[in-house]
Amino acid sequence: MGLTKSFHFDEEQNQLASFAKAFAHPARIAILQQIIKNKTCIVGNLTDILPLSQSTISQHLKELKNIGIIKGEIEGPSICYCIHQQNWHRAKKMLTKLFSEIDRNCC
Amino acid sequence: MGLTKSFHFDEEQNQLASFAKAFAHPARIAILQQIIKNKTCIVGNLTDILPLSQSTISQHLKELKNIGIIKGEIEGPSICYCIHQQNWHRAKKMLTKLFSEIDRNCC
DNA sequence: TTCGTTTATCGTAATATTGCAATAACACAA
DNA sequence: TTGTGTTATTGCAATATTACGATAAACGAA
Numbered sequence: 001m002g003l004t005k006s007f008h009f010d011e012e013q014n015q016l017a018s019f020a021k022a023f024a025h026p027a028r029i030a031i032l033q034q035i036i037k038n039k040t041c042i043v044g045n046l047t048d049i050l051p052l053s054q055s056t057i058s059q060h061l062k063e064l065k066n067i068g069i070i071k072g073e074i075e076g077p078s079i080c081y082c083i084h085q086q087n088w089h090r091a092k093k094m095l096t097k098l099f100s101e102i103d104r105n106c107c
Numbered sequence: 108m109g110l111t112k113s114f115h116f117d118e119e120q121n122q123l124a125s126f127a128k129a130f131a132h133p134a135r136i137a138i139l140q141q142i143i144k145n146k147t148c149i150v151g152n153l154t155d156i157l158p159l160s161q162s163t164i165s166q167h168l169k170e171l172k173n174i175g176i177i178k179g180e181i182e183g184p185s186i187c188y189c190i191h192q193q194n195w196h197r198a199k200k201m202l203t204k205l206f207s208e209i210d211r212n213c214c
Numbered sequence: 215t216t217c218g219t220t221t222a223t224c225g226t227a228a229t230a231t232t233g234c235a236a237t238a239a240c241a242c243a244a
Numbered sequence: 245t246t247g248t249g250t251t252a253t254t255g256c257a258a259t260a261t262t263a264c265g266a267t268a269a270a271c272g273a274a
Contacts, residue, residue, distance in 0.1 A: 003229055004262065008158035009133035016136050023127035023202070025232085026116035033120075036209045044250065051115035056233050058252055063231095077241055077250050083209055092206040095130070099199040102143045102190055110259055111232065132262085154220095163263050165222055170261095185220055185271095 016098065019091035022069045027052055028060050035070065035081055044078050123205065126198035129176045134159055135167050142177065142188055 006014050022028060030050055038045070047054045061081060064070045068087040072079045113121050129135060137157055145152070154161050168188060171177045175194040179186045 004132065004134075005158065006133055009137060013133040013136045013140075017131055017133040020127050020130035020136075023205070024124055024131040025111065026113055026120040026124045027111075027232090029120045029123050029127075029205070030116060032205070033208070051112065052232095053234050054251075055235075055253080059232080062252080072251095074241080077243095077248090079251060088206070088209065095202055095206075098130070098136070098139070099195070099202075101140070102195065134262090159262095160264050161221075162223080162265075166262080169222080186222095 012094070016094045018067055019069065019087075019094065022064055022067045022091070025060070027057075028064060031057070031060055031064065032069070032083075035083060119201070123201045125174055126176065126194075126201065129171055129174045129198070132167070134164075135171060138164070138167055138171065139176070139190075142190060 006017075009017075023032075027050060031046060034046060034049060046057050050057055052060075061070070061072070065072060065081075068084055069091060070081050071084045072081045074080070113124075116124075130139075134157060138153060141153060141156060153164050157164055159167075168177070168179070172179060172188075175191055176198060177188050178191045179188045
């Protein structure tokens with residue numbers, strides 16, 4: 001059926017899965033790394049750097065924005081995309097929590 | 108075309124995306140949480156806990172195993188699934204690195 | 215060997231994701 | 245207003261993911 005049964009899971013599990021989806025594609029990793037690195041954060045150069053078409057990149061940006069991990073503001077003729085600090089921190093916190101829940105396993 | 112152009116991205120970006128995929132579904136989050144929590148780690152009870160069929164759960168386990176975030180060993184009539192400590196740590200390290208690469212953003 | 219329990223795989227169906235070309239929309243400058 | 249440079253959206257096609265029922269496979273016990 002292809003439809004994730006998200007309503008069966010709790011808020012935290014769904015939120016964490018959503019955040020993880022932001023990182024679940026190499027192009028989005030590359031985009032995020034670039035946004036972080038590029039302090040000027042004009043996104044036009046992404047089309048020069050990434051091996052993807054402008055429309056595909058735009059789509060990934062849209063997804064990252066929907067997830068809430070980045071935000072965009074109009075800046076002259078282009079758009080300034082940057083990390084959504086609050087949600088970035090939230091994602092970090094939630095993932096760190098999951099990672100540290102383990103102490104020792106049975107095997 | 109639906110085919111991720113992974114060959115265009117570097118090893119680290121692909122590996123990170125792959126690890127993130129493990130966490131990109133609430134059911135897999137739930138499974139991982141359960142495995143961590145259940146020190147006995149017999150997986151049979153997952154069908155009682157999760158609102159998914161046995162075959163679907165098995166598929167998610169297979170995916171987690173393929174990604175390398177868990178590993179399974181035969182234990183009597185059932186299977187003992189546990190966190191793959193080394194890769195778990197690797198994923199943690201890689202994600203932590205990405206998260207801490209940010210200091211201040213332009214907006 | 216046969217039965218019961220447990221996990222894996224197969225077949226199928228529906229939705230989601232990825233990607234690109236073409237086009238639209240927007241902002242600024244002339 | 246008209247062009248120019250930029251990002252967004254649309255339309256399409258192909259692959260991936262999610263899910264389940266049915267069935268197979270594996271194991272221990274009887």
